[in-house]
Amino acid sequence: MMMLRQTSRKACLGLRASPLGLGRRLYHENVIDHFENPRNVGSFNRNDPNVGTGLVGAPSCGDLMSLQIKVDDSGQIIDTRFKTFGCGSAIASSSVASEWIKGKTLEEVLTIKNAEIAKHLSLPPVKLHCSMLAEDAIKSAVRDYKEKQAKANAAAAGETLKA
Secondary structure (H helix, E strand, O other): OHHHHHHHHHHHHOOEEOOOOOEEOOOOHHHHHHHHOOOOEOOOOOOOOOEEEEEEEEOOOOEEEEEEEEEOOOOEEEEEEEEEEOOHHHHHHHHHHHHHHOOOEHHHHOOOOHHHHHHHHOOOHHHHHHHHHHHHHHHHHHHHHHHHHHHHHHHHHHHHHHO
């Protein structure tokens, strides 16, 4: 059973076992590190007004990524969480994105581009869509947070008018 899990993990990472037990690495060590040791995995309460959720997917390959940000009153991202269903490159891209956005403002994270993520991970061309998903998830999470804040502010303004 353990051998099956190890073989499965190697297949996800693009490692091929040879008859001698030696592997041929197809992905950069950063991809392997973030796949085997993903940072910030989990989720926050979607209904929390200080949480923005970005849910994106690539139907062509089956990758699905959820990235959440928790924002303080000054507009700084104080924590992040992600859940990704997909290949090792998609998981690694999510993990890197979640690390890079922590501690930044909403405006700062919108400047993170998929090319930067792909370069950091040394993604092969056929896996660039994974870094694009991460960029899209960041934008989607920020958009969701801003929409929640606008609704909360409108509701608060309405309550003030009634009083």
